[in-house]
Amino acid sequence: MSARRATRHVSVKDVAARSGVSFQTTSKVLNGGGSVSEATRARILQAATDLGYVPNLQARSLVMQRTRTVGVITSDFSDHNLGRFIVGAEREARRQGYTVVMTSIEPEGSGTEYALPAMMERRVDGILLAAPQMEEDEALAHVLDRTLPVVSLYDVPGGGVSTVGSDDELTGVLATRHLVEKGRRVIATVIGTRGRSVTESRLRGYRRALEETGLPFDDELVEEGGWEIAAAATATTRLFERRADITAVFAQSDTMAVGVLSALRRIRKEVPVDCAVVGCDDIDMAPYTVPPLTTIHVPFYETGAEAMRLLLNLISTGTVAPSKVVLPVHLIVRASSG
């Protein structure tokens, strides 16, 4: 109807006016401090609810010099795993009385130019980094060095930032070792994005498991799938064009494993008889692929929660000393590995 909002927000002064005391006394009552008689306390409380008083956190943080807000910088979290991370983190923040302000950065965006300034303007008490592409952002480490508590879910170039993640090398080891134990000898792997820390760690695990069992590591058996179904499918096709004798594929994510399965179906390889497949992440769909997917369970939700826990801890102790938390992973065997 009208073009202007009618209702002014009710402030502590309004409450004070209605209960006939100074606004400072009202403030005392409303957040517990000071000594106020039972009578006036009741009167003030009554007035507050009558008026529907809602404290203004902006004003409060202005004087308190902290906002009880943490910033979460993420890339596109329609990605299922990232979504789980963030849910875990948000929940933990909420549990400890913090609010989350969130911004996602574009795949090509550097974060340094928009996201970080935006968070600083908001005077967040700390920042949780959940954007893989920040691993390549050289400017980043420089900017946030020693200025604010920061926890990242991914490696940050300069170091000096606390990190929480799962044991990626172990992931590679468990998957590969399992395939070896199943009697597979020519084990290919479809990896994520080259250069990214998860990718390299899981690849290292794959390699270690091979060497550990006396099998040769062969560059020909590694192909990049870029975390996507379609790309993983073509990667698989390329692998089999090169080496028809492959009897197992380890995909660095369940999503890519779906692509692998799809490619195998197309070239008429039966899973697991002709070729076994192992993924990792343990997404909801994993038990329902054809055949059901053996995978490594990665505790995304817990990782997010743990990261937030660490961040809030840094905030409350005022520390910025970096640390590194690694959460365990485990194998879940289903039909795709025989």
Place this chain on the structure above:
Amino acid sequence: MSARRATRHVSVKDVAARSGVSFQTTSKVLNGGGSVSEATRARILQAATDLGYVPNLQARSLVMQRTRTVGVITSDFSDHNLGRFIVGAEREARRQGYTVVMTSIEPEGSGTEYALPAMMERRVDGILLAAPQMEEDEALAHVLDRTLPVVSLYDVPGGGVSTVGSDDELTGVLATRHLVEKGRRVIATVIGTRGRSVTESRLRGYRRALEETGLPFDDELVEEGGWEIAAAATATTRLFERRADITAVFAQSDTMAVGVLSALRRIRKEVPVDCAVVGCDDIDMAPYTVPPLTTIHVPFYETGAEAMRLLLNLISTGTVAPSKVVLPVHLIVRASSG
């Protein structure tokens, strides 16, 4: 090292001191207003970057009486579709210079008790509701009535709240009509959660398409799958126990369709020969199920963006008059429907 943060934030006064002017003049320069000589302007700007000045949005919103912040209240957005919604919304907000503060509410939580107050304390300029369970929250409509611009992705009981969504009834119609056109006559449907608006609309569409083509609607052919893979699978099993003559299933989400496919596989029904399957949502996996899933494409990302656009529009015009936007959907034919 030390338990106390060393760096105070630099304020507009610090900048003023360094450039030898009053802090008000500094403020003028830093946000464009007023008339300041080129010389001092340059001097102030220089001082600002030297000191690394970052404006304090808390203080600014305090005097400006608006925060350029919108609250997003969501349920668990590790749900893929919700994630897309929110990404779309956040991106649009960012594009228009708004920041998003986010809270998710527990499945059982009412939102009225935690989420809304939290947003109000933060003095958000508007709220985007993206939590399906709020459809059942009777208290909700009462609380936010006429107090703040609100846009919801789901129906809110009392009405009076603007809504953005896709055409759910059309979704049901398109899916069912397609199956009829493919010659199917006994078409079952696995629905989401009873009573939820999406569920009922899609069911209504299903029913309308049947009647439109002279086929009878039969309660026996409807089973609840609760949006989950496993539940959808057992729902399918139940359906076929009742009616062995079913030749098509319309699942109200792709996720549930995966469960349907899995159940059909178990009872040795071949898709699409024995039984066709159509889902909806068009998730990334849809082209990679076995067989690839025919589905209705739902523009989640665009819905989120549109909802945010509407919300920001409400905010800037100061209106609270409710409106209702419905985005189109379309059929995508793949192998699962023959």
Place this chain on the structure above:
DNA sequence: CGCGGGTAAGCGAACGTTCGCCCTCACTCA
């Protein structure tokens, strides 16, 4: 009766901004 002590409440300042208004020049023009 005067004094100390405790409790209840008020007061002033500060946090970092924006905004409207006033002052002070120097310059122009009649």
Place this chain on the structure above:
DNA sequence: TGAGTGAGGGCGAACGTTCGCTTACCCGCG
């Protein structure tokens, strides 16, 4: 020469809090 003008800049107030200090008052005690 004196009034008018307009640009450049300062000043005070306000936004809604918290916090430390001070004041007013009531009691009991010596």
